[in-house]
Amino acid sequence: xxxxxxxxxxxxxxxxxxxxxxxxxxxxxxxxxxxxxxxxxxxxxxxxxxxxxxxxxxxxxxxxxxxxxxxxxxxxxxxxxxxxxxxxxxxxxxxxxxxxxxxxxxxxxxxxxxxxxxxxxxxxxxxxxxxxxxxxxxxxxxxxxxxxxxxxxxxxxxxxxxxxxxxxxxxxxxxxxxxxxxxxxxxxxxxxxxxxxxxxxxxxxxxxxxxxxxxxxxxxxxxxxxxxxxxxxxxxxxxxxxxxxxxxxxxxxxxxxxxxxxxxxxxxxxxxxxxxxxxxxxxxxxxxxxxxxxxxxxxxxxxxxxxxxxxxxxxxxxxxxxxxxxxxxxxxxxxxxxxxxxxxxxxxxxxxxxx
Numbered sequence: 001x002x003x004x005x006x007x008x009x010x011x012x013x014x015x016x017x018x019x020x021x022x023x024x025x026x027x028x029x030x031x032x033x034x035x036x037x038x039x040x041x042x043x044x045x046x047x048x049x050x051x052x053x054x055x056x057x058x059x060x061x062x063x064x065x066x067x068x069x070x071x072x073x074x075x076x077x078x079x080x081x082x083x084x085x086x087x088x089x090x091x092x093x094x095x096x097x098x099x100x101x102x103x104x105x106x107x108x109x110x111x112x113x114x115x116x117x118x119x120x121x122x123x124x125x126x127x128x129x130x131x132x133x134x135x136x137x138x139x140x141x142x143x144x145x146x147x148x149x150x151x152x153x154x155x156x157x158x159x160x161x162x163x164x165x166x167x168x169x170x171x172x173x174x175x176x177x178x179x180x181x182x183x184x185x186x187x188x189x190x191x192x193x194x195x196x197x198x199x200x201x202x203x204x205x206x207x208x209x210x211x212x213x214x215x216x217x218x219x220x221x222x223x224x225x226x227x228x229x230x231x232x233x234x235x236x237x238x239x240x241x242x243x244x245x246x247x248x249x250x251x252x253x254x255x256x257x258x259x260x261x262x263x264x265x266x267x268x269x270x271x272x273x274x275x276x277x278x279x280x281x282x283x284x285x286x287x288x289x290x291x292x293x294x295x296x297x298x299x300x301x302x303x304x305x306x307x308x309x310x311x312x313x314x315x316x317x318x319x320x321x322x323x324x325x326x327x328x329x330x331x332x333x334x335x336x337x338x339x340x341x342x343x344x345x346x347x348x349x350x351x352x353x354x355x
Contacts, residue, residue, distance in 0.1 A: 001016055001017065001018045001024070001065050001069050001070055001071060002016070002017045002018075002019075002070075002071065002072045002073070002074055002316045002319055002320055003015075003016055003061065003065065003070050003072070003073045003074070003095070003316065004016070004017060004074045004075070004106075004312035004313065004314075004315040004316025004317075004319065005054070005073065005074070005075040005076065005088045005091060005092050005312055005315065006075075006076045006088065006108070006310055006311060006312040006315050007050045007054070007076065007080075007084045007085065007087050007088035007091075008076045008078070008079070008080025008081065008084060008085055008088070008108045008310055009041055009046065009080055009081055009084055009310055010030070010031040010032070010034075010035055010041045010046045010049075010084075010310075011028055011029070011030055011031065011309065011310035011311070012028065012029040012031075012049060012050045012053040012054055012057060013026070013027065013028040013029075013057070013310060013311050013312035013313075013315075014026075014027045014028075014054070014057040014058055014060070014061045014312050015027070015061075015311065015312035015313040015315070015316045016061055016064055016065040016316070017313070017316035017317055017319075017320060019125065019320055020125055020126075021125060022118075022121055022122040022125055023118065023122070023313045023316070023317070024064050024065070025060075025061060025063075025064040025065070026306065026311065026312065026313045027057045027060050027061060027312075028057075028311060028312070029049070029053040029056075029057060031045075031046060031049050032185075032186065034049065035185070036184065036185050039179070039184075039185050040185060041081070043081045043082075043083050043084065044083065046081060046083070046084050047081070047083035047084050047086070047087055050084055050087035050088065051087055054087065054088075054091050058091075058095075067098075067099045070099055070101055071101060071102075072101060072102050072103070072104060072319065073092045073095055073096050073099075073101060073102070073103045073104070074092075074103075074104050074105075074106050074315050074316050074318070074319030074328070075088050075089055075091070075092035075103065075104075075105060075106065075315070075335075076088055076105075076106055076107075076108045076111070076315055077089060077105030077106065077107070077329060077335060077336070077337050077338050077341070078105075078107065078108065078337055078338030078339050078340065078341030079107075079108060079109065079146075079338065079339055079340055079341040079342075080108060080337075080339060081339065082337060082339045085337040085338075085339060086337055089105070089335060089336075089337055092335075093333055093335065096332070096333065097333070102330070102332060103332055103333065103335060104319055104328045104329060104330050104332075104335075105328065105329035105330075105331070105335045105338075106315045106318050106319050106322075106328055106329075107318075107327065107328075107341055107343070108310075108315070108341070109142060109147060109149075109341070109342070109343040110159060110318055110322065110327050110343060110344070111314040111315045111317070111318040112142050112144070112276040112277050112303070112314060113140050113142060113151060113153065113159060113274075113276060113318075113343065114153075114314065114317060114318045114321050114322070115276045115303040115307040115308070115314040115317070115318075116140070116274040116275065116276055116301040116302050116303045117132060117135075117274075117301060117317075117321070118303070118304070118307055118313065118314065118317050119301075119304055120132060120135075120301070121317070121321075132321075133155070134271065135271050135272035135299060135301070136153060136154060136155045136157075136271060136272070137152055137153065137154050137155065137268075137269075137270050137271060138152065138153040138270060138271065138272045138273070138274060139151075139152055139162070139261075139264055139265060139268075139270045139272070139273050139274070139298075140152070140153065140273070140274040140275075140276060141257065141261050141273075141274065141275050141276070141289065142276050142277045142343065143169075143170050143171060143257060143275070143276075143277040143278070143279035143280055143285070144169065144171050144277035144278045144279060145169060145171035145172055145175060145186075145188070145278055145279075146169050146171070146172065147164070147165075147169050147171075147277065147343065148164065148165040148169045148170045148171070148217050148219075148257070149161060149162075149163065149164040149165070149343055150162040150163045150164075150215060150260065150261065150264050151343060151344055152270075156325060157321065157322060157324070157325035157327070158325050158326070158327075159327065159343065159344035160344055161342070161343055161344045162215055162264060163214070163215035163216045163217065163260065163264070164216065164217065164343075165216070165217040165218065165219060166216050166217065166218045166220075167218055167219060167220035168219040168220055168222075168223070169219070170217070170219060170253050170256070170257060170279055171188055171277070171278055171279045172219075173219040173222050173223060173253055174187055174188040174191050174249075174250065174253060174279070175187035175188055176223045177191060177222070177223060177226050177246075177249045178190050178191050180223065180226055180227055180230060181226075181230070181238070181242060181245060181246065182238075183246075188278070188279060188282070189281075191246045191249065191250055192246075192250065192282050192283075192284070194242060194243045194246040194247075195243065195246040195247040195249075195250045195284070196243075196247075197243045197247075198242075198243030198244040198245070198246055198247030198248070199243075199244045199247055199248070200247040200248055200250070200251040201248065201251075202241070202244035202245075202247065202248050203229060203244060203245060203248035203249070204248070205222060205225050205226065205229075205248055205249055205251075205252040206221050206222055206225050206252065207252055207255050207256055207259070215260055215263060215264055215267075216260075217256060217257070217260060218256075219253065219256070222249070222252055222253065226245070226249055229245070230245075250282075250284065254282075254284060254285050254288055257285065257288075257289070258285075258288045258289060258292055261273070261289060261292055262292045262296075265292065265293070265296050265298060266296070270298055271298065271299065272298060272299040272300070272301055273289070273292070273293040273298045273299070273300050273301070274300075274301045274302065274303075275289055275300075275301075275302040275303065276302070276303040276307075276308065277303075277308060278308055278309050278310075279308075280302055280303050280308045281305055281308045281309075286302055289302075290302075
């Protein structure tokens with residue numbers, strides 16, 4: 001079995017993955033309540049929390065996986081906050097020494113990229129490789145607080161970056177919009193909650209896209225547009241129309257994601273389309289992208305709620321799924337953190353293999 005560890009930001013997570021059965025256990029300690037008072041993640045506090053909670057979570061994992069049953073330890077090595085990543089890597093190395101098993105480093109973003117297929121494996125572990133191969137080549141959309149990117153997975157399970165955001169990530173745009181609207185942290189889920197009761201056509205915001213022929217994303221003008229809109233309104237008007245503002249702002253973000261995804265699907269033949277990352281939990285976005293895939297006869301796979309945010313299940317799964325594609329770092333006890341690790345190389349690079 002594979003023990004997965006995740007500590008790239010403000011979630012301390014541990015998971016156990018059995019290739020023959022799937023994920024047999026996942027445990028997580030969330031720090032959202034701690035950082036809420038600061039309006040964002042405080043690295044020093046986050047790393048302290050990781051130090052305090054890895055031990056108790058590992059004790060729970062050992063109930064379902066004795067140390068003697070562990071064949072490998074997989075840990076997030078980047079990207080993320082350096083102090084937080086260091087806690088996870090140090091824990092992984094210590095366990096590897098104590099248990100005398102290999103330790104490998106997993107790219108957090110690549111783990112997100114493979115997360116939509118965790119359910120496919122769980123449905124039939126013995127047939128996963130054959131079922132997954134039928135879905136390749138795959139186009140994926142990763143949407144989180146720090147990243148917005150389109151990427152491909154080819155028949156050799158190698159990742160290649162298709163496009164990314166030229167400025168803010170979609171999740172960051174939602175969080176910034178929530179802050180302007182006085183909604184607090186984390187902003188994305190709060191915007192979604194209010195948007196359900198609002199009119200998405202009540203306000204006109206720029207559709208947050210780069211030039212039509214480009215697959216790159218751009219969200220830099222969206223927050224500015226919202227700020228100018230709010231400056232023209234009274235506090236009472238904002239309060240009365242907050243749901244409409246959220247719905248219209250969210251629509252602008254999601255139309256950009258949907259339009260660029262549709263354009264990418266039209267430019268090349270894919271067998272499947274996937275959605276992953278923290279923003280993938282949004283039902284409106286799921287429905288929009290599902291329609292895009294259905295209209296083009298492409299299978300749609302999305303990460304399940306437990307695997308959209310920072311979690312160790314996807315880390316352990318990716319360590320296994322990428323075991324032969326060059327996607328994991330097998331430097332063992334020499335493993336180092338990589339706070340700025342990219343998802344993968346771009347289409348202009350000589351190799352499709354990323355971090």
